[in-house]
Amino acid sequence: xxxxxxxxxxxxxxxxxxxxxxxxxxxxxxxxxxxxxxxxxxxxxxxxxxxxxxxxxxxxxxxxxxxxxxxxxxxxxxxxxxxxxxxxxxxxxxxxxxxxxxxxxxxxxxxxxxxxxxxxxxxxxxxxxxxxxxxxxxxxxxxxxxxxxxxxxxxxxxxxxxxxxxxxxxxxxxxxxxxxxxxxxxxxxxxxxxxxxxxxxxxxxxxxxxxxxxxxxxxxxxxxxxxxxxxxxxxxxxxxxxxxxxxxxxxxxxxxxxxxxxxxxxxxxxxxxxxxxxxxxxxxxxxxxxxxxxxxxxxxxxxxxxxxxxxxxxxxxxxxxxxxxxxxxxxxxxxxxxxxxxxxxxxxxxxxxxxxxxxxxxxxxxxxxxxxxxxxxxxxxxxxxxxxxx
Amino acid sequence: xxxxxxxxxxxxxxxxxxxxxxxxxxxxxxxxxxxxxxxxxxxxxxxxxxxxxxxxxxxxxxxxxxxxxxxxxxxxxxxxxxxxxxxxxxxxxxxxxxxxxxxxxxxxxxxxxxxxxxxxxxxxxxxxxxxxxxxxxxxxxxxxxxxxxxxxxxxxxxxxxxxxxxxxxxxxxxxxxxxxxxxxxxxxxxxxxxxxxxxxxxxxxxxxxxxxxxxxxxxxxxxxxxxxxxxxxxxxxxxxxxxxxxxxxxxxxxxxxxxxxxxxxxxxxxxxxxxxxxxxxxxxxxxxxxxxxxxxxxxxxxxxxxxxxxxxxxxxxxxxxxxxxxxxxxxxxxxxxxxxxxxxxxxxxxxxxxxxxxxxxxxxxxxxxxx
Numbered sequence: 001x002x003x004x005x006x007x008x009x010x011x012x013x014x015x016x017x018x019x020x021x022x023x024x025x026x027x028x029x030x031x032x033x034x035x036x037x038x039x040x041x042x043x044x045x046x047x048x049x050x051x052x053x054x055x056x057x058x059x060x061x062x063x064x065x066x067x068x069x070x071x072x073x074x075x076x077x078x079x080x081x082x083x084x085x086x087x088x089x090x091x092x093x094x095x096x097x098x099x100x101x102x103x104x105x106x107x108x109x110x111x112x113x114x115x116x117x118x119x120x121x122x123x124x125x126x127x128x129x130x131x132x133x134x135x136x137x138x139x140x141x142x143x144x145x146x147x148x149x150x151x152x153x154x155x156x157x158x159x160x161x162x163x164x165x166x167x168x169x170x171x172x173x174x175x176x177x178x179x180x181x182x183x184x185x186x187x188x189x190x191x192x193x194x195x196x197x198x199x200x201x202x203x204x205x206x207x208x209x210x211x212x213x214x215x216x217x218x219x220x221x222x223x224x225x226x227x228x229x230x231x232x233x234x235x236x237x238x239x240x241x242x243x244x245x246x247x248x249x250x251x252x253x254x255x256x257x258x259x260x261x262x263x264x265x266x267x268x269x270x271x272x273x274x275x276x277x278x279x280x281x282x283x284x285x286x287x288x289x290x291x292x293x294x295x296x297x298x299x300x301x302x303x304x305x306x307x308x309x310x311x312x313x314x315x316x317x318x319x320x321x322x323x324x325x326x327x328x329x330x331x332x333x334x335x336x337x338x339x340x341x342x343x344x345x346x347x348x349x350x351x352x353x354x355x356x357x358x359x360x361x362x363x364x365x366x367x368x369x370x371x372x373x374x375x376x377x378x379x380x381x382x383x384x385x386x387x388x389x390x
Numbered sequence: 391x392x393x394x395x396x397x398x399x400x401x402x403x404x405x406x407x408x409x410x411x412x413x414x415x416x417x418x419x420x421x422x423x424x425x426x427x428x429x430x431x432x433x434x435x436x437x438x439x440x441x442x443x444x445x446x447x448x449x450x451x452x453x454x455x456x457x458x459x460x461x462x463x464x465x466x467x468x469x470x471x472x473x474x475x476x477x478x479x480x481x482x483x484x485x486x487x488x489x490x491x492x493x494x495x496x497x498x499x500x501x502x503x504x505x506x507x508x509x510x511x512x513x514x515x516x517x518x519x520x521x522x523x524x525x526x527x528x529x530x531x532x533x534x535x536x537x538x539x540x541x542x543x544x545x546x547x548x549x550x551x552x553x554x555x556x557x558x559x560x561x562x563x564x565x566x567x568x569x570x571x572x573x574x575x576x577x578x579x580x581x582x583x584x585x586x587x588x589x590x591x592x593x594x595x596x597x598x599x600x601x602x603x604x605x606x607x608x609x610x611x612x613x614x615x616x617x618x619x620x621x622x623x624x625x626x627x628x629x630x631x632x633x634x635x636x637x638x639x640x641x642x643x644x645x646x647x648x649x650x651x652x653x654x655x656x657x658x659x660x661x662x663x664x665x666x667x668x669x670x671x672x673x674x675x676x677x678x679x680x681x682x683x684x685x686x687x688x689x690x691x692x693x694x695x696x697x698x699x700x701x702x703x704x705x706x707x708x709x710x711x712x713x714x715x716x717x718x719x720x721x722x723x724x725x726x727x728x729x730x731x732x733x734x735x736x737x738x739x740x741x742x743x744x745x746x747x748x749x750x751x752x753x754x755x756x757x758x759x760x761x
Contacts, residue, residue: 038514059639090634096525098547107502107583108509111430123587127494127750128526128547133637144635145752146555149493149526149547157544161559168566185505188513189521246489246543248535251522263540378522379531381543 001387002086002223002233005078006330007071008216009045009317013078018334020316021342022363027317028201028212033101034184041196044182045214045318050074059137066099066125068181069134071217075177076135079219085231086221089171091132091145092162093219094154094178095322096377098128101183131179135219141175151377152285154178155218155325160242160268160385162222172224178326179217186321187213193252195289201319203286203312204293204358206349211287214318218326235390237333240370241272247380253291254376258299261285261374264382265303268372272386276304279386280368281341281359283332285376286312287319292376294353301354309366311344311359325375325383332373332387341366393561394625395758396571397477398706399470400617401445401463402693403438408474412710415692415718416733421613423598426582435585436598438613438694453535457523458497460579463616463699464529465536468575471618472537477571483538488569491530491545492556492576494697494750497523499581529577542569549748550664551635552576553617553701554756558632560621570622576702577616585612593668593749600667602691603675604724610666613694617702619709627709627760630741631655635754644673648745648753652677655757658743659685660717660736661728662708664700666690670747677745681728687711688729691721701746705756708742712760715739 006013009027010020020027027045036042053062053073062070080086102122109116124130132145148154148161155178162174190196190213197210228235245267247260254260269276282304285296300310313331320327335341340363347360370388400406403421404414414421424439445462448454454461468489472482504520522528527545534543542563546556553576560572588594588610595609621629633654636647661678665671665688678686689707696703711717719732745755 035513038512095547104505104509106587107505110428110583110586111506111509113430119590123591126587127549129549129637129750129752133639133751136637137639142637144555144558144754145548145637146559147547147552149496149545150543151525151527161544161562164566164568165562168562170562170565184508184513185501185524188508188516189504189524191513192516192518192521194518244542246531246534246539246541248531248538248540251528251531377527378525379527379543379545380534381527381531 001220001236001239002228003079003083003221004330004333005075006218006327007047007074008327009047009214012050012074018338021331021334022340024343024345024362025316026345039188039191040198041191041212043212046182047071047215057138064121065134066102066131068099068179069125069131072131072135072179073138075217075219076139079221080139083221083233085233088141088143088173088175090143091175092158093132094148094158094325095128096149096151096154096180097183097186099126099130100185102126104184150381151379152321152324153375153377153381153383154322156375156383156385159220159239159329160383163239163242166222166224172227174222175219176222177219178323180215180320180322182213182215200346201288201315202346203288203315203344204297204351204356205347206351208288208293210289212318214320216320216323216327218323218330220329237336237387238390239385240388241268241386243267243271243384245382247382249380252378254295258295260380260382261296261376262299262303264384265299268384268386277306278370279308279372281335281371282308282310283328283373284310284312285374286314297354297356300356307357309341309357309359311342313342315345328373332371336371336387336389339365339367391565392628392630393564393621393623395619395627395709396622396625397471397475397620398709399467399474400703400706401440401466402615403440403613406444406466416716418719418721421692426580426585428582428586435582437580438611439580440615453532456519457532458500458579460497460577461529461532464491464575464577465533467616467618468533468573471573471620475620486570487539488542488563488572489530489534489539490556490560490572490574492552492698493526493547494549494552494578495584496526497528498584499579500524502581502583549750549752550697550700551746551748551752551754552698554746554754557756561629561632564621572621574621575616575618576699578614578696578698580612580614595667601722601724602665602667602688602720603671603726603729607668607671610668611694613696615696615699617699617706619702619705627712627758630757630759632756635752637751641669644747644753645676648673648677648747651753651755652745655743658741658757659739660711660742661686662704662742662744663688664704664746666695673747674745675726678728683727684730686728686730687717688720691723704744708744708758712739712742
């Protein structure tokens with residue numbers, strides 16, 4: 001990995017983000033972009049401010065772009081500033097809902113019988129590939145895009161598949177990442193499933209009551225190691241392993257055994273040629289829903305008897321769905337490079353179901369060489385990647 | 391290393407069997423028409439739809455009981471492709487089988503219904519039964535469950551080119567030895583909101599007719615269905631090459647982008663085109679201006695524009711044409727000598743090119759060859 005860019009409720013850019021992670025910043029706020037008076041949950045981690053984009057940077061009037069497009073452009077430009085010599089051969093990007101808010105606006109305008117001039121903008125920017133193309137245009141890239149929509153595992157799948165393409169010699173340079181912007185449809189959807197909490201998000205807590213949503217975008221520049229060395233590119237870390245599994249139990253609920261997450265993590269270790277003891281930290285999926293944490297907690301406890309420290313950074317910014325895997329990979333990268341473990345805030349009571357070393361409340365200083373980042377999603381998609389110091 | 395097509399399946403407005411749909415294409419049988427009405431308006435969309443009876447048997451499957459049409463189409467096409475390859479559905483999951491699903495709009499009917507309740511009655515009326523089916527990967531999840539896959543399952547979203555991106559991902563997994571088989575399925579379902587969006591984009595032919603390759607383009611006819619190919623290391627029809635797809639940022643860039651994508655491919659005996667009655671036709675015609683007479687077949691003239699299913703439907707047509715040495719005629723084709731208008735036999739034809747121009751800024755292609 002030669003460069004990265006990130007936009008999340010915890011900051012725009014790597015520098016801001018590492019400060020927020022060290023502080024254990026709680027970025028969850030009341031939702032302002034749509035009516036939440038009738039939902040159980042009314043908070044989310046939102047990207048409330050981004051640096052303005054010029055028409056020259058965006059390639060078109062930036063006011064027309066979907067917020068997801070603006071986040072992707074901002075992340076792409078950060079990555080490009082860090083490694084201007086990186087020219088991807090392909091883009092593999094995860095998302096779950098594309099430009100959903102523009103679809104909502106289009107539908108509401110139809111119901112109201114309004115024939116507004118914005119409809120063209122909404123339709124053009126609704127498609128899931130559009131923010132990826134926005135980022136490409138802004139950065140001057142023009143490469144094939146694979147847009148992975150594996151629900152909440154999408155971002156990790158994108159990084160893992162990118163790693164596999166490079167490892168198997170099919171590509172030398174791949175742009176990987178994920179994005180998602182908060183939308184009313186998805187927010188109400190999780191609320192209707194009673195998966196969202198009215199209180200604080202408390203991953204792995206005995207008294208957890210559900211997730212809050214988040215949003216953001218993150219991009220990673222992956223390059224074959226010798227290729228990066230030849231051009232003298234900075235090497236931030238290595239993606240050492242990737243595991244994927246599918247749990248066929250239910251569309252929205254994992255099998256109670258935790259077999260799906262267990263398989264994904266075990267396969268990531270096998271892919272990296274590592275024993276479980278090599279992992280010094282796990283950035284967990286940790287959504288704080290009853291079932292997700294139960295299965296992930298059980299799987300971690302089963303596979304890692306040496307009790308590596310575990311935290312869910314969703315406790316600070318919510319669950320950014322298709323972006324989560326990419327954003328959390330960047331968080332894990334920052335932990336490796338800055339010798340600390342980001343905290344699992346809002347944690348009060350240990351769940352007696354498992355014996356995990358939760359990085360509770362505050363960041364913990366730690367020199368680790370390798371860390372795992374997990375993402376699990378609707379449809380039974382499970383993915384895990386391993387990052388290691390270069 | 392090339393990969394091969396070991397099995398195929400499709401669900402279309404012309405039927406759901408490999409041979410039946412092909413014979414209907416060859417005979418020019420009209421596809422099944424449906425009318426979708428937009429509420430709060432007198433507008434009627436004349437589309438091509440899959441007959442419900444073709445997939446009704448899947449309703450007995452517990453996992454699919456509450457799912458939307460797109461999941462039925464996806465499951466039917468995928469299972470047909472496995473059966474065509476002689477793979478047993480009960481044991482397929484143990485065969486290092488990966489599933490890659492391509493989609494453009496996804497479960498749009500449930501998505502529209504779910505959000506309509508929110509918009510009309512407030513968030514408190516939202517249905518927890520509908521929401522899970524709105525996620526893009528719901529059809530893949532259902533099919534994975536039917537097959538017992540515990541390994542790689544991917545859903546790719548995009549425009550029509552997503553089908554070829556999925557094909558490429560399947561090939562990548564086999565080449566990287568991540569899988570021995572890759573079941574690649576593209577699917578789409580109709581809903582009035584989808585038609586309304588494309589109408590507002592001025593891409594729809596509201597009369598329900600429309601010509602392919604007309605000048606100016608008269609618009610497309612919306613459709614639905616699914617198409618599937620099972621990729622393996624061995625098979626009679628090989629995926630000769632999937633060049634890198636390219637984005638375009640303005641429509642005038644399409645001919646250059648498509649020309650670049652197909653430039654490195656070997657010459658092909660036939661072209662199974664993505665022309666659908668829109669700006670795509672104009673771009674393809676420019677790129678393939680020098681094609682020999684009667685070598686281009688445009689299946690969307692029969693089957694309509696089924697978005698996420700479209701590219702793999704083209705690919706199945708190409709493989710069928712090479713295997714059977716016959717090419718269907720293109721219905722309602724305007725004047726261009728390269729277009730094959732009447733169904734005819736082929737002789738010694740071994741290679742086909744499948745170009746795909748998406749409606750949302752991407753172009754792709756695949757070259758296939760019959761041994």
